[in-house]
Amino acid sequence: MSGQWAPYGRALRGVMWREFLRFLHQRQRFLAAMVRPLVWLFLFAAGFRAALGLSIIPPYQTYISYEVYIVPGLVAMIQLFNGMQNSLSMVYDREMGSMRVLLTSPLPRWFLLLARLSGGVFVSIMQAYAFLLIAYLFGIEMPLIGYLAVFPALVLTGLMLGSLGMLLSSTVRQLENFAGIMNFVIFPMFFASSALFPLWKIRESSVALYHVCNWNPFTYGVELIRFALYGELNFTALAVVIASFLGFMLAAVWAYDPARGLRGGAMA
Amino acid sequence: MNETAPVSTAKVAEMQPALAVEGLGYAYGPVLALDNVSFDVRPGRFTGLLGPNGAGKTTLFALITRLLRPASGWIEIAGEDLAEASSAALAPLGIVFQQPTLDLDLTVRQNLRYFASLHGMARSQADRRIERELERMEMAARANERVRTLNGGHRRRVEIARALLHDPQLLILDEPTVGLDVPTRAAIVDHVHGLAQQDGLAVLWATHLIDEILDDDALIVLHKGKVVDRGRTADVVSRAGAKDLGEAFEKLTGEGMS
Numbered sequence: 001m002s003g004q005w006a007p008y009g010r011a012l013r014g015v016m017w018r019e020f021l022r023f024l025h026q027r028q029r030f031l032a033a034m035v036r037p038l039v040w041l042f043l044f045a046a047g048f049r050a051a052l053g054l055s056i057i058p059p060y061q062t063y064i065s066y067e068v069y070i071v072p073g074l075v076a077m078i079q080l081f082n083g084m085q086n087s088l089s090m091v092y093d094r095e096m097g098s099m100r101v102l103l104t105s106p107l108p109r110w111f112l113l114l115a116r117l118s119g120g121v122f123v124s125i126m127q128a129y130a131f132l133l134i135a136y137l138f139g140i141e142m143p144l145i146g147y148l149a150v151f152p153a154l155v156l157t158g159l160m161l162g163s164l165g166m167l168l169s170s171t172v173r174q175l176e177n178f179a180g181i182m183n184f185v186i187f188p189m190f191f192a193s194s195a196l197f198p199l200w201k202i203r204e205s206s207v208a209l210y211h212v213c214n215w216n217p218f219t220y221g222v223e224l225i226r227f228a229l230y231g232e233l234n235f236t237a238l239a240v241v242i243a244s245f246l247g248f249m250l251a252a253v254w255a256y257d258p259a260r261g262l263r264g265g266a267m268a
Numbered sequence: 269m270n271e272t273a274p275v276s277t278a279k280v281a282e283m284q285p286a287l288a289v290e291g292l293g294y295a296y297g298p299v300l301a302l303d304n305v306s307f308d309v310r311p312g313r314f315t316g317l318l319g320p321n322g323a324g325k326t327t328l329f330a331l332i333t334r335l336l337r338p339a340s341g342w343i344e345i346a347g348e349d350l351a352e353a354s355s356a357a358l359a360p361l362g363i364v365f366q367q368p369t370l371d372l373d374l375t376v377r378q379n380l381r382y383f384a385s386l387h388g389m390a391r392s393q394a395d396r397r398i399e400r401e402l403e404r405m406e407m408a409a410r411a412n413e414r415v416r417t418l419n420g421g422h423r424r425r426v427e428i429a430r431a432l433l434h435d436p437q438l439l440i441l442d443e444p445t446v447g448l449d450v451p452t453r454a455a456i457v458d459h460v461h462g463l464a465q466q467d468g469l470a471v472l473w474a475t476h477l478i479d480e481i482l483d484d485d486a487l488i489v490l491h492k493g494k495v496v497d498r499g500r501t502a503d504v505v506s507r508a509g510a511k512d513l514g515e516a517f518e519k520l521t522g523e524g525m526s
Contacts, residue, residue: 007388014385018371018378025373097369104333105386106358 011107012115019119023126033081033127037074038134045070057198059230067140071132072226073195075150076218078131079124079158080189084181086120087165103256110253117166117249121158128154145231153228156241157221163248164217170255193219194226217244284347286311286360286438286470287332291341294327301327303493305341309438309472309486314464316481316501317474319490320521325474326366328490329442332472333363346437359387362436364427366443372416376407376426379415380433387434394433401429405459421452428456432463439463440472445480453480461485478513487513491521 023030049066056063090099102112132147142150168185190196192212199219203210213219220240227234285308292305302324309315319325330336332343334354343350348357370379377398384394402408405425415423424444431439441460445453457480464471473480481487487501497504497520501513510516 006390010385010388010390014382017385018374018382021374021378022371097365097367098371100333100335100363100365101369101383102386103335104358104361104363105383106355107386107388108355 007107008111011105011111012118015102015115015119016122019123023123030127030130033078034130034134036081037078037131040070040074040077041067041135041140042138057200059227059232059234067135069198070196071135071140071142072229073190073193073222075128075131075154075225075229076157076161076195076222077190078127079121079154079221080161080186080218082120082124082127083158083161083163083165084169084186085165085178086117086123086162087169088178088181090116090166091169109256110249113166113253113256114249117159117162120162121155124158124162125151125154142229143231146229149231149233150225150228153224156238156245157224160217160221160241160245160248163245163252166252167248167255170252189216189218192216193222195219195222217241220244285309285344286346287440287472288344289328289332289341290343292328292331292338292343293340294324294331294336294338301493302331302338305490305493305495307488307495307498309470311437311470312464312468313486314461314471314473314482315486315488317472317488317490318476318478318481318517319474320476322492323476323490323521324493325476325490326442327493329363329366329440329474332440333361334358359434360437362431362434362439364424364431364439364441364444366446368423368427370415370423370426370430373414375412375414376402376418377411379426380430383430384433389434397433397435398429401432402426404432405429421448421456424448424452424456428460436469438470438472440474442474443476444473445475445477478517481513489517489520496520 045067060068099116102116103109105112128150129147132142132150136142165181165185168181192209193216194202194213195218199210199213202213217240220237223234224237224241227237287309289308290306292302293300294302305324305328307315317325317328327336331338332345332350334350334357337351343357345357346360348360350357371382374382380398380402381391381394384397389397398411399408402411405428407422407425407429410418410422410426415426418426428441428444431441439460444460445456448456460471460473461482463469475481481501483500483502483505485501486499487504488498489496489504497507499507505511505513505516508516508519510519
């Protein structure tokens with residue numbers, strides 16, 4: 001890297017490093033973030049395995065237990081929570097100051113927002129791998145190639161969910177607190193997706209819900225991760241995730257336009 | 269970025285103001301926060317921006333730092349238009365925000381390195397400048413301490429050191445002494461006056477405390493979003509027919525002195 005792009009690389013590294021250091025200092029948050037998917041995996045899935053029969057669908061080549069089925073959805077859930085939490089902390093930062101330090105540095109705003117977003121994605125990926133490791137220790141093993149192939153998938157789904165969070169938290173006032181985000185974003189997105197049940201199963205019970213799931217970008221994040229964990233690429237999921245990310249990101253950069261002011265108007 | 273000292277950078281820029289603000293206006297909905305505000309800030313000069321709370325100082329700072337975009341008027345930093353050439357205009361700008369902006373869990377050095385990276389500095393250059401600025405603020409010994417363990421005065425000093433890391437031509441500070449005890453306040457006021465007088469920096473210092481501004485400083489008095497007078501402090505005082513700045517401030521703004 002040289003010349004005019006060097007400052008961009010340095011800034012990106014600086015922002016990621018800061019997020020990493022902050023992450024190290026927030027071990028409690030890390031543990032909390034781990035407990036959530038583990039409860040789903042060991043309590044919910046264990047109870048549910050008897051109730052739900054899964055047939056063989058791609059990418060699986062054999063009958064799988066329910067725990068195996070929901071691991072990709074739970075990995076995506078980690079990223080969903082992270083993306084929302086990160087964007088809320090950006091709103092908080094914006095009022096409080098550290099976002100001002102970021103936004104007043106001499107680089108384009110879209111790049112600064114993307115860098116901050118990448119920092120959050122980086123943290124969510126570390127959590128996702130920690131979760132996969134715990135699952136592995138309890139016998140939920142993916143092919144080795146899957147652990148590598150899932151990395152780019154996690155980058156993309158993380159960016160998609162993080163930019164959605166950025167867009168929501170900067171435009172929808174009611175979503176400023178986490179309860180609002182939980183009720184109106186995280187739960188609907190998580191439940192109306194292929195995270196907990198395969199779409200064909202959902203279709204059996206409700207065609208309307210099936211269509212909702214089909215329009216939910218989170219479904220494609222889950223499927224991208226699911227296929228990647230078995231070393232496969234789901235092109236539809238890839239296309240939807242990338243397109244959603246670009247759409248959310250453009251809208252979020254627009255939402256951060258200074259002409260629209262800092263929300264709250266508490267600057268005077 | 270080369271290693272020019274602040275003095276020589278400022279000399280080059282002596283011909284033009286470090287900050288020029290012309291016809292600036294901003295409103296929060298129907299509430300006019302700034303109305304046709306014009307002034308400039310020259311290199312080597314400490315310029316006080318004096319106004320009671322709610323005068324529009326913080327809005328003005330948000331506009332100068334591009335956190336808000338003006339409804340009317342323009343801003344130039346070191347000759348670069350902030351709206352047209354944001355990056356070039358923000359590069360020579362050093363900012364001390366009113367609210368604390370350091371990461372409490374990070375060390376002083378980590379905070380400063382983060383800032384240096386945002387300004388595109390390579391690690392070795394950043395570390396040299398961090399050493400230099402912390403030395404100047406007598407904070408070098410605390411470089412590896414977490415910000416959380418520092419008192420308010422020391423945190424402010426770190427923020428001033430940070431604002432100078434990239435050798436800015438213009439340093440702006442928004443009520444930087446709020447919440448500090450008297451000796452710390454005096455030390456910081458002195459230090460920043462020194463930055464203007466000895467290092468040739470252009471300084472814009474917003475405050476509502478009249479004792480932070482000296483007779484020879486340039487002064488802008490802001491009241492209800494308008495510049496009610498500006499010039500050398502002593503001249504503003506005599507124009508107002510007052511015996512000191514406190515009385516002049518009272519006459520110009522109708523507020524009791526702080």
